[in-house]
Amino acid sequence: MSDRPSPDDGLSAAGLAAKYGLAVSGARPRLVEYVRQLWGRRHFILAFSQAKLTAQYSQAKLGQLWQVATPLLNAAVYFFIFGVILKADRGMPREVYIPFLVTGVFVFTFTQSSVMAGVRAISGNLGLVRALHFPRAALPVSFALQQLQQLLFSMLVLFIVSIGFGSYPKASWLLIVPALALQFLFNTGLALIMARWGSATPDLAQLMPFVMRTWMYASGVMFSIPVMLADKPVWVADVLQWNPAAIYMDLMRFALIDGYGPENLPPHVWAVAGGWAALFAVGGFVYFWQSEERYGRG
């Protein structure tokens, strides 16, 4: 075939490609085009996250009931250890402390599991990445979305706990929606960053549980930061309180719990919550995109 003379004979490969408008296979699209492609895959992202969610408990006898039972058991364990044995409530009344603790656990777990899923989003799905075309960001976003759906089940438990301890539904419960939306953006950004790191260094999956546990204890999941650190320099408590995990927990507690008033929130809390969300969502997305053509190398 190649011995037939043709007008293209003198051309180099690149020249030939340019002449017929061929593009480099697997090249990274521009950022705007990438966003457009990702939006085009929104149905896949949603279906994939839902499929993962259902597949999780499909072998269990109780099936999807575990979606609610798992967070409930989790909350019970933390209550037993920190509420009963260690008495970390530090003078907080019981009807505040228990919803305080449960909210903290659920909200932090949301970020924690998004990070853990993000680390394995690419490295754990190499088969998929090497078989089909789609913007790779679809995977971490899909996993973050799966965690959001998981959290919605936990929210059911949280509502029951709140009502059980005397915090009844009121107008401020509506603040849950923007608080969750901002946290979801933050988590997605974080998952995107983790996915890029995890694809280059799969070992992160072993390391992250320790990092996440440290972060959890430093974010006041089971104690109030200002009360616990009252005798330490002010800046320590400030830094801990401004960290995104603590901010999103505090917002949720403020929205839900009657006895947890605005005096517990750091100043400008919504601005900070929005800032973290915007910074990580945009930064994480761009950071992930920059390496788009390299995902899939073993």
Next chain:
Amino acid sequence: MADPIPGAKIPTVIADELHIVYRVNGAKTGKGSATSALSRILRRGESPGVRKVHAVRGVSFVSYRGEAVGLIGSNGSGKSTLLRAIAGLLPAESGHVYTDGQPSLLGVNAALMNDLTGERNVILGGLAMGMSREEIKERYQQIVDFSGINEKGDFITLPMRTYSSGMAARLRFSIAAAKDHDVLMIDEALATGDRSFQKRSEDRIRELRKHAGTVFLVSHNNKSIRDTCDRVLWLERGELRMDGPTEEVLKEYEKFTGK
């Protein structure tokens, strides 16, 4: 398929000095102890703990619209790797692949989940291949009928892990073959299942070929290469050993393999 102007062949895939290298973690022979792993981490740079597999070494070729190209070679010669690189799924170490449109591999196995019902897998697989919800709805019945899953009762509403391996393979093929492609790449052994299903899937591949601009077929079956391809690339140890009309290359290949 005739060229628009005789002699003016339109290229669809151009590979230019393509090299593909796999990096495999933890496959280093010799010391695999924790201390040696630690010392590897401490000594940064091109870490010796990673083994490199040079799967494709400097392959160049140009394929044209309307061609059906067969890829042959012994096991591990880099055929599937080359396909993935053409599809843009594996990044090249050096060299380039230029393509017209988006080449696709025929296969969705990786997107399907065994714990989900066949029904949901059809939808998930379709979405993963980039079909729209409407397209899937439109072709859903066709896919199920083609797979023949429901011939022995209502199996499509059961989780895929309950299927026999043959049934699962049939459903996977049916989903994968539901979409039309510009540049289509078929890896061998797709036509699985019983005799009647094999016949049906061969027909379907022929049909897909008609709609596709260029077809790449990886196979160990010289007969199916003869039937479908007019040009053959012979890979051996990642190098392009021969490139030419099917008969010429196959004759040499058969001599090489001692048939």
